Amino acid sequence: MISQDTTVRDIAVERPGATAVFRRHKIDFCSDGGASLSQAAIQRGLSVSDLQAELDGLAADQGDLPADASGLITHILSRYHEVHMAELPEAVRLARRVEAVHRAKPDCPHGLADHLALILDDLQGHQHKEEAVLFPMMLQGGGAMIRFPIERMLAEHVDVGEQLDELGRLTTDFTPPAGACTTWRALYEMCRKVDEDLREHMHIENNILFPKFI
Ligand SMILES: [Fe+2]
Numbered sequence: 001m002i003s004q005d006t007t008v009r010d011i012a013v014e015r016p017g018a019t020a021v022f023r024r025h026k027i028d029f030c031s032d033g034g035a036s037l038s039q040a041a042i043q044r045g046l047s048v049s050d051l052q053a054e055l056d057g058l059a060a061d062q063g064d065l066p067a068d069a070s071g072l073i074t075h076i077l078s079r080y081h082e083v084h085m086a087e088l089p090e091a092v093r094l095a096r097r098v099e100a101v102h103r104a105k106p107d108c109p110h111g112l113a114d115h116l117a118l119i120l121d122d123l124q125g126h127q128h129k130e131e132a133v134l135f136p137m138m139l140q141g142g143g144a145m146i147r148f149p150i151e152r153m154l155a156e157h158v159d160v161g162e163q164l165d166e167l168g169r170l171t172t173d174f175t176p177p178a179g180a181c182t183t184w185r186a187l188y189e190m191c192r193k194v195d196e197d198l199r200e201h202m203h204i205e206n207n208i209l210f211p212k213f214i
């Protein structure tokens with residue numbers, strides 16, 4: 001059974017499926033996971049015991065992340081780095097179309113395409129640093145100097161988290177207006193997936209991969 005004093009970060013790491021529960025309740029588990037479960041519940045106006053029960057009810061076999069750093073890196077590259085680079089450009093294209101076609105409507109997400117382009121641009125640089133510097137250092141066993149690139153990546157993850165918060169605001173929490181066309185709905189669904197994938201990606205790096213080296 002999960003204790004109310006356990007940190008959100010520890011629950012996210014140790015309880016498969018917990019990240020989906022946290023996401024649903026908008027509890028930050030990747031960049032600011034240091035709060036205890038009860039603090040997080042209070043912050044979000046949730047019942048601590050309900051949240052605890054929801055987490056305790058999760059099946060124990062939903063997560064199957066590789067245990068070693070090399071396997072984790074391979075997983076991160078194929079499941080997240082490559083997927084973000086395939087999906088974000090498409091999201092930018094869809095957003096440009098929606099903003100152009102629906103620009104006169106009051107709920108048009110003005111600025112969404114530019115914001116997605118900014119996320120893509122920053123992420124390209126961030127992932128390049130991991131792929132060219134940090135991950136190769138890890139594959140060679142780490143060493144004392146590795147804490148510098150890790151600290152840099154942690155700081156950049158905080159920035160990505162803020163960009164995702166803004167993405168949620170621009171899309172009214174990924175909820176298209178009533179009567180939105182298919183492109184508009186597909187765009188918001190894609191933004192929701194980008195948000196989920198990126199938060200999960202940063203959680204795996206921050207709370208599972210990086211602690212193996214610091
Ligand atoms: Fe990454």
Ligand SMILES: [Fe+2]
Nearest residue numbers: 130153202205
């Ligand atoms: Fe990262």
